[in-house]
Amino acid sequence: MTAIIGAGIDRVDAALKVTGSANYPNDVAYPGLAHAALVRATVAAGRIRAIDTSAAEAAPGVLTVITHLTAPRLDRGPMTLLGPSPPAPIQDDRILHHGQHVAIVVADSPERARHAASLVRVEYETVKALLDLDDPRAEVTANPWNLDTDRGDVAAGFAAADVVVEGTYTTPDNTNNPLGLMSTVAIWHGDSLTVHDSTQWPHNVRTSLAKIFKVPESGIRVLAPYVGGGFGAGLRMWPHVILTVLAAREVGRPVKLVLTRPEMFTSVGHRPHSVMRFKLGATRDGRLMAIDADGVSPVAMEDDDYEPVSLCAATAYGCSHVRTRDRQVRLNIPCPGSMRAPAEGQGNFGLESAVDELAHALGMDPLELRLRNFAQADPESGLPWSSNALRECYRLGAERFGWSRRTPQPGSMREGRWLIGYGMAAVSYPAYQVPCQARASLHRDGSAFVRSAATDIGTGTYTVMTQLAAESLGLDVSRVRFDLGDSDMPYSPQAGGSGLTGALGNAVHLACRRLVGDVLDLVRDDANSPLRGMKLDDVTVDQGRVHRVGIPEQGEAYSDILARHGVEELSADGRSIPPRSEDLGMAVAGAFGAKFVEVRVDPDLGLLRVARVVSAIDGGRVLNEKTATSQIVGGTVGGISQAMFEDTATDRETGRIANATFGDYLIPVNADIPDIDVIFVGEPDPATPIGTKGVGEVGLVGLAAAIANAVHHATGRRIRTLPITIDQLML
Amino acid sequence: MRPFEYVRAVDAGQAVALVSADPDTSYLAGGTTQLDLMKDGVLRPARLVDVTRLPLSGVTSTGSAIRVGATTTMEELAADPVVIERLPFIREALLLGASTQLRNLATIGGNLLQRARCRYFRDPAVEACNKRDPGSGCAAITGFARMHAILGTSDHCIALHASDVAVPLVALDSVVHVQGVDGPRGIPLTEFYRPPGDTPHIENVLRHGELITAVEVPLLPEGARSHYLKVRDRVSYEFALTSAGAALVIQDGLITSARVALGGVGTLPWRSWEAERVLRDAPATRETFRAAADAALEGARTLPGTAFKVDLAKRTLVRTLETIAGARA
Amino acid sequence: MEVTLNVNGSAHPLRLDARVTLLDALRDHLGLTGAKKGCDQGACGACTVLLDGRRVVACLTLAAQCEEREVTTIEALSEEGTPHPVQAAFARHDAFQCGYCTPGQIMSAVALLAEGRAGSEEEIREFMSGNLCRCGAYPNIRKAIRDVAEEG
Structure with a gap:
């Protein structure tokens, strides 16, 4: 691998964006x-x-x-x-x-x-x-996505547990509001x-x-x-x-x-509110014996949305007895839709708050409790993970954060009038990938043009695909243009589900590999070429040249090959197919993360400030440290926003949204957001050639729980309803 | 937005004449309230008279007071050396309001006349709003009331006056100078606003066409300390849930002079004479401050959504007074 | 009505509906689409431009009010292809993602530096709070501004 991948190069579209020239x-x-x-x-x-x-x-x-x-x-x-x-x-x-x-x-x-x-x-x-989840007239669908989980014997699991905690957690409507x-x-x-x-x-x-x-x-x-x-909108x-x-x-x-x-x-959709119940049982030494979770969310009268909020309980921990149940209620509301980390964003708040409550009930450090229940294999399939560095996330995140300085008793840490709280949460984000296509063209001057009808909604797609293509073709990034956002280009799926970079990246990689193969085809019988008769596996690409593996002298430049053969342009297509666990004998893993948060609470005025955040992320291979970090930082800001600010309020009588402006619907401003520390851990995921796992959503998930857990540590008050606001914190 | 005619006023007399003569003509200053409400369809003037080019801008000092021209922007007033030196809580209140981009547009006259932030008032899709449509009812009372008032409310309206700077201004007994067709007059700010009562659409004592030309602000006495504290969900760029502006003179531990006003809780910038009475000639202690806060919030009328604001407003005032007393010590 | 706008150093005589805001005049009538519309209600700062050197929200300013005033937009910031130091710092620090709020953030940052309010982290946080960023680039926006402030 050359240094092109991973390097935090500036966005290739930076010049357009900072001059106001990018055309929205x-x-x-x-x-x-x-x-x-x-x-x-x-x-x-x-x-x-x-x-x-x-x-x-x-x-x-x-x-x-x-x-x-x-x-x-x-x-x-x-x-x-x-x-x-x-x-x-x-x-x-x-x-x-x-x-x-x-x-x-x-x-x-x-x-x-x-x-x-x-x-x-x-x-x-x-x-x-119909505006209320509890309205008896409303149509309720049980198990709407056919994803309810039954694993083991939940009743037996609870019977064998020494400690059981149970709580109801609610999250409000949130609006994507790009x-x-x-x-x-x-x-x-x-x-x-x-x-x-x-x-x-x-x-x-x-x-x-x-x-x-x-x-x-x-x-x-x-x-x-x-x-x-976009954020799903x-x-x-x-x-x-x-x-x-x-x-x-x-x-x-x-x-x-x-x-x-x-x-x-x-x-354009919104994250629907949810009411969730999580019940956890564990032995005295912190072994999770049973999880019982259910959740309910609204949907529009004649439309659909995917929000299995309780499902995250099925695979987050190594627990033999798990039951999850989801329901959906039809109401007279604008249709909900995916909003950055749909379902996970809500469910994780409930689950990871409940885990914190369990740790407190056990008198155990919440980090230790999570480590003891690490899922060694995918709990549903029993297959080993394609990759899972969650324990490294825990360890390195805790180290960077200084988790060991936490004194367990709520209210035990303070500075002046500020109560200090440390809280954490874990994330196991589901893997998602769908087929995608890309086309790579080599021009006579040896520069390349690669494209796919994908979008870059701020994720850095332009940039990381330029890097990937440059790597796959052995070109400097300045010799590669990647373009997107045009349905005349090869088919791309949506930018969503943290799945585009993997799907598109593998398609770009394949297209570029095929293109190199096509170059070799040109010289297959070319007596003037040092590459005559070579196969793709025999060669490597570097600095605009193709050469025999290990023998840089035995090769030639793309431009020379194309010129000699009178070829103006050579194009190849790549189509990526999602990896399947059953083919690989491994459970295809999504990203993992551990979030550590320090909050400060002024219990007199109810003020809550997030002072520090450390996010340790296993996102597989990181294509560009700069843009990947921005994805996690941005997700973290979204998570802070979910935890402390966002609340789409609907008038109970009329169904009108009562705060549908940026003056009334709060999202964080600059002054609300501390510097955010991001650590990437783990290795390239072996399930696909490019080894990424998608980092668009894992950054958001976990913040709400980590903040609520930190608030509990600071104040002794357990907040089970988002957002956490001043009126809940005046002690 | 309904079509309108734009007129740039050449002098104050012409402006006053134009607006006074026509109920469908309004003044336009910074525009940050006016244009916003016109876009929402709440205000529908047929003509706007732009007063921002009139010579009404700037701060002059008379020794015991400053005279702030009505079109002085919030940023300009915050940067005034006399304000910085002698009226620090005005500067604090100004800089805690809105954003720099808005403060560069918004004028002091316009700030005092800013309209309610109530989303029931600002959304014509809501039928029941006595402020917008007298006699139609008040949807806010049964709606989301968190950002609404608990002092000075009526059964007809609970909309908050959201100005920050009006809080210290009303505490200081500022005087609003206006010009009308019948000539100029001065109105104490404490008498400028009208509580909603059963006419919430009438927010102040101005006659249609009267133009604010200046605000006269008495300086704090030597030795006074002041502070403006604003409590809100975000750290910045948000209206207050509660706020307090106060100025005290403390001699040998005894409060000899007190000025107190509250924001975020009143249908108008809320001067608290009750709190001032408790504070005056009392020891500068936490107990006194608490008693003052209790007195200030006596008579608060709450709804489920605003119940927490009574306690929060008291704590906000206590913290403000403690900060002043602490800064002195 | 006839309105002459002085934008980025040149005078533009326009025939406008009195309702046209400065933002819409720039975007729809002058083709200067750098300033963005994020709320049209003065609540997001995406439309920030300089009016006589001071930052304002162009969405709550009537074009007619801007006659005889100098309007400066993001389009005038870089000179002959050389980016303004704030633009360069935003690119270097990845101080944006989708890029939509970016012209407003940059114009606000340029004004912030001129106002002398980039002296500390706290100052930057507070006085950049009039520009919302939904992608959450705030920490990198601060780094970019700090960088420029320290360069002097």
């Missing part, structure tokens, strides 16, 4: 661009009795107003890797949630469109909305269509629009070279995209829709 979907302009604005329902359940668009249509500059009365019938989008598509919008008069789109207005300026939208008058016939307002620009040219969209998955937008608008996929191009963050193709495309067809002009911040709370 809402930066796009076209001649004749028209602007759209949405009208949203102001009730949560019922029907539209009447909708009066006359004032809006008469307003200056208005080009069209489309409602369920005038919209064409549209099919629901296709089944996707992530489940069904959202239902098509404005198809009938039914209202299923507050904020539901009921009309789209298009005008010649954004100011005129927005004002005209405010002139649309809607009368509703309302019914009492800083970039999600935007769509749609342009029809006859039956073909170009769409700029804030998506994490351009191919899904293409496939969905093709089905909905009944045009061939080949005529649709979706572009997302830069996206202003861009995984699905949401109804506002359909409305924009429809509007553009209607007015025969390019149309741009930029969601407002309040619309971001009701249009």
